[in-house]
Amino acid sequence: MLKMIEATSLQDMIELLLWKVGVQYLGLDGEKSSDGFDLSADPQLLYACKVDVWRYKREASPNVRGPPALVCNFSQLEEKLQAGYKATTAGKFSEALRHFVAILQTIPFIVVESRREVDEVKELIIIVKEYVLGLQMELKRKELTDNPVRQQELAAYFTHCKLQLPHRRLALLNAMTVCYKAQNLSTAAHFARELLETNPAAENQAKKARQVLQAAERNMRDVTPLNYDFRNPFVVCGSTYTPLYRGQKDVTCPYCSAHFVPSQKEQLCTVCELAEVGADASGLVCSTSQIR
Numbered sequence: 001m002l003k004m005i006e007a008t009s010l011q012d013m014i015e016l017l018l019w020k021v022g023v024q025y026l027g028l029d030g031e032k033s034s035d036g037f038d039l040s041a042d043p044q045l046l047y048a049c050k051v052d053v054w055r056y057k058r059e060a061s062p063n064v065r066g067p068p069a070l071v072c073n074f075s076q077l078e079e080k081l082q083a084g085y086k087a088t089t090a091g092k093f094s095e096a097l098r099h100f101v102a103i104l105q106t107i108p109f110i111v112v113e114s115r116r117e118v119d120e121v122k123e124l125i126i127i128v129k130e131y132v133l134g135l136q137m138e139l140k141r142k143e144l145t146d147n148p149v150r151q152q153e154l155a156a157y158f159t160h161c162k163l164q165l166p167h168r169r170l171a172l173l174n175a176m177t178v179c180y181k182a183q184n185l186s187t188a189a190h191f192a193r194e195l196l197e198t199n200p201a202a203e204n205q206a207k208k209a210r211q212v213l214q215a216a217e218r219n220m221r222d223v224t225p226l227n228y229d230f231r232n233p234f235v236v237c238g239s240t241y242t243p244l245y246r247g248q249k250d251v252t253c254p255y256c257s258a259h260f261v262p263s264q265k266e267q268l269c270t271v272c273e274l275a276e277v278g279a280d281a282s283g284l285v286c287s288t289s290q291i292r
């Protein structure tokens with residue numbers, strides 16, 4: 001599943017496991033467990049590894065019931081998710097990004113009971129992946145003050161990330177404003193219409209959108225061409241931040257499912273920073289209900 005279980009990442013992960021449990025138990029040597037298992041080969045072994053630590057913990061404190069101490073539970077991730085949303089709303093994008101990346105990097109440690117929870121964990125990966133990609137693009141956009149074309153493109157792609165409605169409105173408002181300033185009125189009008197379709201509760205958002213539409217109606221054209229066609233469905237490459245339109249070849253991250261241009265194959269996924277792009281994988285194992 002995850003190349004993260006390789007080399008230094010493995011060491012880091014195991015150290016984290018050990019740190020959480022507070023014992024030296026697994027006796028891992030490099031990539032191999034003490035039993036000679038190559039953890040990078042099989043996600044079920046990682047799961048077994050989690051369970052082993054769990055069992056050890058139980059044996060060490062037989063009277064302690066409930067979930068294993070090492071395992072991050074789902075409600076902790078929920079809290080992090082809410083913190084990420086809150087920071088996004090406040091425009092604190094670097095902070096928000098830290099929360100979302102932390103969720104992606106914590107999920108491999110999670111152990112849940114039921115199939116339903118497994119589905120929730122998988123859903124959470126997808127939700128968070130969209131935010132990480134979107135915020136990475138938005139932070140990149142802010143660095144590119146001398147490149148208005150690229151700024152418009154990144155702002156446009158951000159609106160295609162699956163975000164909570166208030167955040168989608170912010171992305172649309174932003175893209176509309178950036179394109180309007182660059183005199184790309186036709187594209188700005190597209191974002192204005194999208195924004196109005198969300199029925200923004202904030203009157204100033206609706207007002208701005210109507211003003212942009214009025215201005216665009218008098219002069220419906222773009223001054224500079226953009227690599228952006230909203231009529232043609234696409235996903236955004238997590239590394240080059242360019243659109244991959246339907247029918248174009250791409251490769252995906254086996255863990256977070258981010259898409260990439262084919263040249264990114266075998267590179268570390270820049271969204272989750274855990275898995276190898278294009279690697280063949282069986283998926284995250286976080287519950288015995290998946291193994292039984």
Ligand SMILES: [Zn+2]
Nearest residue numbers: 253256269272
């Ligand atoms: Zn990934």
